[in-house]
Amino acid sequence: MPESLTPAQLELREKAAAFAREELLPRRDGADQARIEILNAAKAASLFTMTQPKAFGGSEASTLELSIVRDELAAHNPPFLHTVFGPGPGVLAGVGEPLKTTHLAPLIAGDKKSAFGFTEPDEAPRATWGVLDGDELIVNGQKSYVTGGASADFINTLVQIDEHGPALVVIDTATEGVERVRDFCSLDGSAHAAFEFHDVHIPKTYIIGQPGEGLPRAMKQIGDTRLAIAANCVGWMRWLLDYLTDHLKAPTRGGKTRGDKEGVRLRYAELRIKAYAARSMLYRTARLADAGENIVNEGIACKVFASEAVGEIVDTSIQLVGGVALIEGHPLETLYRQVRSLRLAEGGSDVLRLNLARGKLELNKGTI
Numbered sequence: 001m002p003e004s005l006t007p008a009q010l011e012l013r014e015k016a017a018a019f020a021r022e023e024l025l026p027r028r029d030g031a032d033q034a035r036i037e038i039l040n041a042a043k044a045a046s047l048f049t050m051t052q053p054k055a056f057g058g059s060e061a062s063t064l065e066l067s068i069v070r071d072e073l074a075a076h077n078p079p080f081l082h083t084v085f086g087p088g089p090g091v092l093a094g095v096g097e098p099l100k101t102t103h104l105a106p107l108i109a110g111d112k113k114s115a116f117g118f119t120e121p122d123e124a125p126r127a128t129w130g131v132l133d134g135d136e137l138i139v140n141g142q143k144s145y146v147t148g149g150a151s152a153d154f155i156n157t158l159v160q161i162d163e164h165g166p167a168l169v170v171i172d173t174a175t176e177g178v179e180r181v182r183d184f185c186s187l188d189g190s191a192h193a194a195f196e197f198h199d200v201h202i203p204k205t206y207i208i209g210q211p212g213e214g215l216p217r218a219m220k221q222i223g224d225t226r227l228a229i230a231a232n233c234v235g236w237m238r239w240l241l242d243y244l245t246d247h248l249k250a251p252t253r254g255g256k257t258r259g260d261k262e263g264v265r266l267r268y269a270e271l272r273i274k275a276y277a278a279r280s281m282l283y284r285t286a287r288l289a290d291a292g293e294n295i296v297n298e299g300i301a302c303k304v305f306a307s308e309a310v311g312e313i314v315d316t317s318i319q320l321v322g323g324v325a326l327i328e329g330h331p332l333e334t335l336y337r338q339v340r341s342l343r344l345a346e347g348g349s350d351v352l353r354l355n356l357a358r359g360k361l362e363l364n365k366g367t368i
């Protein structure tokens with residue numbers, strides 16, 4: 001639970017709070033310059049390296065430590081929230097040569113950018129596939145929702161290799177036959193691209209792990225990201241509830257407060273219950289992960305619950321604050337757009353619920 005932290009973890013939480021107050025909140029303008037300054041400050045505060053492996057100079061923080069920092073940063077609802085941590089290895093964790101030198105090292109050093117290619121358009125005639133030919137893999141297909149695709153040097157791509165099954169494959173975006181067919185933005189403001197692959201020849205050594213092992217690796221990466229999403233949502237809930245509390249306690253013209261009304265109180269209590277549950281789930285799951293447990297189902301539960309709860313909290317807050325909260329640039333308007341995408345990113349809520357049910361009903365796995 002967030003209450004039973006060690007002195008070192010409490011110190012880390014205070015460091016994250018100070019970072020949000022002193023380095024993030026004061027910056028609103030000059031995005032490029034601000035990013036560079038935040039990056040340098042995050043390095044100086046030893047936050048930047050928390051997501052990076054020790055073999056590359058990182059501090060490889062535990063899941064609980066990362067959750068504490070993400071929760072605390074988001075609890076200040078600062079700008080540039082996603083600028084604090086350095087690039088982690090993602091699905092390239094633990095790869096050998098040549099990928100370790102050609103892609104992992106430059107990724108961690110910030111010299112190359114990666115993206116993740118998993119989602120495909122519904123109308124695609126066939127899932128992205130590859131054929132092994134000597135020392136090469138020839139890839140054809142499409143990926144429709146690649147975050148950061150326009151600036152990515154390579155895409156970690158899920159490919160069905162004929163006669164082997166799904167594999168994660170590194171595809172350099174500059175390779176002949178890789179076509180970026182569309183750039184677009186989603187409601188939360190993040191940028192994405194759609195790609196097509198036409199007879200793309202890549203070295204066989206760019207297959208991550210063994211052919212056929214792709215899905216578990218992809219799911220591990222997606223699982224870590226789900227917990228990170230849940231931690232951000234939990235922090236944002238805390239910010240939202242503080243904001244709403246101030247609003248409900250402020251006197252209105254008639255002398256009473258909005259929080260005097262019983263109908264408002266019932267809704268307010270409901271939001272607080274959900275925030276309490278989401279935060280408890282997150283910290284419990286982070287501890288299970290650090291104890292070496294398989295947390296696939298718990299991670300699903302945290303992400304689904306936290307992303308839906310923060311959506312409800314921001315939506316109700318807007319309703320209770322009124323039309324002013326919908327004016328472009330109002331913090332509630334901005335947060336509403338930011339959190340809406342999280343019920344789809346890294347797996348839509350419905351599909352994740354089905355996965356969780358299947359794990360129990362058909363595979364008899366999981367602890368939930």
Ligand SMILES: Cc1cc2nc3c(=O)[nH]c(=O)nc-3n(C[C@H](O)[C@H](O)[C@H](O)COP(=O)(O)OP(=O)(O)OC[C@H]3O[C@@H](n4cnc5c(N)ncnc54)[C@H](O)[C@@H]3O)c2cc1C
Binds near residue numbers: 347
């Ligand atoms: C901000 C953002 C960033 C993203 N970044 C990436 C990225 O970097 N890389 C990447 O590959 N993808 C990315 N995605 C895509 C994301 O992973 C998908 O949108 C998500 O997994 C849902 O898949 P889909 O859009 O194909 O919807 P679908 O799978 O078509 O699902 C749409 C809806 O249909 C219903 N549904 C679907 N299947 C079932 C079923 N079996 N049973 C019952 N109902 C069902 C559900 O209600 C579901 O919500 C991103 C998405 C967002 C919003």
